[in-house]
Amino acid sequence: MGTTVERLVADDPDDMYVQCARVGKVYATGRSAVQAIKSVDLGVREGEFVSLLGPSGCGKSTLLMIVAGLETATLGAVTVAGRPMDEPRTDIGIMFQDPTLLPWRSILENVLFPIRMMRRPLPAYRSRALELLEEVGLKDFAEHRPRHLSGGMRQRAAICRALVHEPRLLLMDEPFSALDAITRDEMNIALLRMWEHHKITALFVTHSIREAVFLSDRVLVMNGRPSTIIADMRIPFARPRQFAIGDTPEFNALCGALRDKIGEAYRGAGTEVH
Amino acid sequence: MPTANAASDVVLGTQAEHRDVRSFERATPYLLPAATAICFILAWEAFCYFSGVHPVVLPPPSAVLAKFFRFFPLIFSHSVPTTLESLVAFLLACLLGCGLAAVVVLSRRMREALWPNLVFFQLIPKIALAPLFIVWLGIGSESRLTFALFVTFFPMLIATVAGLEHVDRDMLRLCRSVGATRLQVLFSVRFPSAVPFIFSGMKISITLAIIGVIVGEFITSQRGLGYLILFASSRQETALSMAAIVMLCIVGLVLYGAVALGERIMKKWYDG
Incomplete structure (x- = not known):
């Protein structure tokens, strides 16, 4: 894949609208502690559409809630629009x-x-x-x-x-995963139209590889226990996106590459991704 | 095309039959209980007639009905305080139940402080407290109301707490993300979504309120259906006693019906 660039660390941090620096989360449950997120570095540029892709239970929703200020990170820090995110803020939807x-x-x-x-x-x-x-x-x-x-x-x-x-930032936690496939496609188009029209920054959590590729400028793959970001893949398709790109070989190649990334981290662990 | 017509006649015929079956099916929920009750009353009447049982022990339904109409003004006048006190006890129970539920849901500390004690208190048979209420509050309606209130409020509290806590976790997250205060969440989200639960509690509470007031009247009153039932049976007027119970059933039906009607209206508001 010559057109995709893979990086594990986001480039220039000052440039980022959403910035997570070594964010970790440990749940204390009684006497034991569960490490949900090991250490996540991620950055989202202003106006960018970024998806967090991973299997169920990989901590991607928890990470989103931390970015929303609805959960507190036990490690590291989150900033949104240059300000630390430690409680809910109304510049977020x-x-x-x-x-x-x-x-x-x-x-x-x-x-x-x-x-x-x-x-x-x-x-x-x-x-x-x-x-x-x-x-x-x-x-x-x-x-x-x-x-x-x-x-x-x-x-x-x-x-x-x-x-x-x-709001300037839209956070979405698997918003279409309860919908049927046909409705879901419609919703993806509707969402992209809204995102383009309102020029907002979007962070989208999903466990659907195709959905992530169709919507995003960049797809971050989360996996492992405790989880981290294992891949950062740029999606090069032009905007506004047509649904027909889903049928192109490039699209399917990107999906395949992402599937491989998830598989690498989870080989034999019996985790399902579709 | 005679064959086609014949065929369609057959089809129409069956459809008509279907319709009959359906309307009968729809009526059975009303017909069957009514028929069962009528059969029971007829059997009772027949038993009294043929067995020669003394009317003080078991008056026939016809005698109860006769008493009911003959003494209707008396029975009605005794039903008024019973109805009013049941209603007041019920309303107080709603206020107390919802109020305590709000406190318990709003504050974890208050919940920890109150909840085990409320449950413990509920375990005391309320009837055991009735003599104490008479000592503290006298033999007036205050003591009956307090007694009925204590019998009534707990189901209200349990139902309301369940309703207030039933709110979707993501809805609460949304509220927090837009900076809603706890009171805003309570009144804009929690209470409205608790409405179906609150009505379930109310339906239990209204019946308990009547029980509470009747028991209270057994113990202290000079008025009310509870008093009339006790008075009549002490004079061996079993038929009058039963006529008063008939009135009590009517009062119960009306009060329960009012709550059920309220529930319907609120359901319409809730679902649109």
Whole structure:
């Protein structure tokens, strides 16, 4: 693969919007301690789309929660936009595997939920929320309850909710892994469109190799117990990306190379990656 | 095409039959319990008629019904304080249950301090405390209400705590990430999502409230259905006693029905 560059250490640290320096996490459970993350160095440039790829239980979600300020690292430090990240900050938007919408609120109210929690004026953000909903094709559903929407539509509403307070960094924890394959493809396109339009930095956790390659500028592979980042692969496809690139030999070669990377670290350990 | 017509007739015929079966199926949840109750009452009536059992021991349903209508004003007047006190005890239990649940869920320290004691307290048979309430609060409605409240609030507390803690972990993470305070989370997320749980607790509590008030009336009262039941049976007026129990069933149904109706309305709000 001549077009991909592999590095284990991010280049110039000052350049990075998200910077993890020797981040480690140990869970104390009773008398024993479990080391979830050994030591992770990673950097994400401003405006970059980076995926954290790895099998279930490799600590990639934990790392994401540390970057979000929702978990504390037991080792090392995280900075976002040059400031240390030690508690939740409102310049970050989050998406989870489930849309976690409030069933008793309309879609619009759900999208405005972060604004309400931040005690910012709701009317000022109403038009932005409606614009976001229009971008993902949910404008006509603004007054509907989540129950009336499909899984993919709910997750699109969750994208809007994550972006409503104009965050600069979007963190996503396997946001589409509960969706069917067809919906998932649609969601990937929708997400990329939002990311390009709003010019945000994105850190995306997934265990799907194809999804990581399709979405990202760079894919970081996490693996091992305790885990570290074992590969850093640049994805060279032009933007905006078309879904057809998934059928090209280059795409499949990249997927194969990533699969090999994961396999190298986990040979014989019986870990499934798809 | 006679054959085709015949075939479609057969099909239509079966569809019509299907429809009949379906409407019967739909009615059985109402028909069967009603039929069972009627059979039971008829058997009771027949037993009294043929066995010659003394009406003080077991009056026939017809006699109970006759008493019910003859003494309706009396029975109704006694049902008013019972209903009101049950309702007040229930509402106090809701407030106390939800309040304590909020405290326990908001603060880990408070939970550690309170929870084992609450469970321990629940293990005391409340009826054993009734004489103490009379010593402390007298024989008025305060002591009955306090007694009924203690009987009633625990299921409310358990259900509400379960509901408040049922919130999705990622939802709580989202709240923290946007800087929501614990009180904001409590009122904007936890309580609304606990609504179905709270109603389950309420359904148990409303029936317990009536039990609590009736037992309280057995012990102290000069009024109320509990008093009337005790009074009538002490005068060997078993039919009147049973007529009062019929009224009690009606009161119970109305109160439970009100809570169930509230649940339906809230469910509509919840699900949209």
